[in-house]
Amino acid sequence: MGVYVMPILRNSLVILITTLALAGTYSVSAENATSSRSPHALEQMVRQDCGSCHGLTFKGGLGSPLLPESLAAYSVEDLTTIILDGLPGTAMPPWRAIVTPDEATWMARYLKTGEPE
Ligand code: HEC
Structure with missing residues (x-):
């Protein structure tokens, strides 16, 4: 069981962290570039x-x-x-x-x- 759960958990974490990082980058650049x-x-x-x-x-x-x-x-x-x-x-x-x-x-x-x- 653990053998199958761990890779999925790891993938989810990678996706979560990537999403958070992208969201952060996006909101900062959006603020700098498009605020009018x-x-x-x-x-x-x-x-x-x-x-x-x-x-x-x-x-x-x-x-x-x-x-x-x-x-x-x-x-x-x-x-x-x-x-x-x-x-x-x-x-x-x-x-x-x-x-x-x-x-x-x-x-x-x-x-x-x-x-x-
Ligand atoms: C947290 C407080 C604070 C805020 C908010 C703030 N200032 Fe200041 N500002 C200061 C202080 C304190 C000084 C004086 C710094 C010094 O020379 O000791 C200063 C200096 C200045 C100066 C230089 C004035 C001079 O005669 O040398 C300008 C221009 C200025 N601020 C514009 C702004 C503008 C425009 C905003 C809003 C976008 C703003 N400040 C927001 C605290 C603030």
Whole structure:
């Protein structure tokens, strides 16, 4: 009996583990590649997720102010990089796994202008 059960069990485990690994890979790459949030969703995200640290009106909290005048020294490219990679060694987290580069650029423009394009 055991002679017949063990290979089946082993195969099932291999299939299970492969499925889990593929599912994990798929969801991560799907998030990176295909996420396309609407401007409204992105605006909500900036206000809520970024606002939780930077202040709901971006005047600063745990994080520094994110008002257009506070960010004048940064280009849209600089801000996009900060959003994607965070600021290592600080509480500013990287968002690369959550937003696409295009979405980060949208957020950077949004912050620079204080309103959606
Ligand atoms: C967990 C808290 C936290 C969250 C969430 C967060 N930040 Fe930050 N962020 C910080 C902190 C703290 C700093 C200041 C780091 C330092 O220089 O000491 C910072 C710095 C920044 C800076 C640089 C500002 C400057 O004047 O140098 C930008 C731009 C920025 N964050 C944008 C964002 C955006 C956009 C989001 C949302 C996608 C976000 N942050 C979410 C904590 C956070």
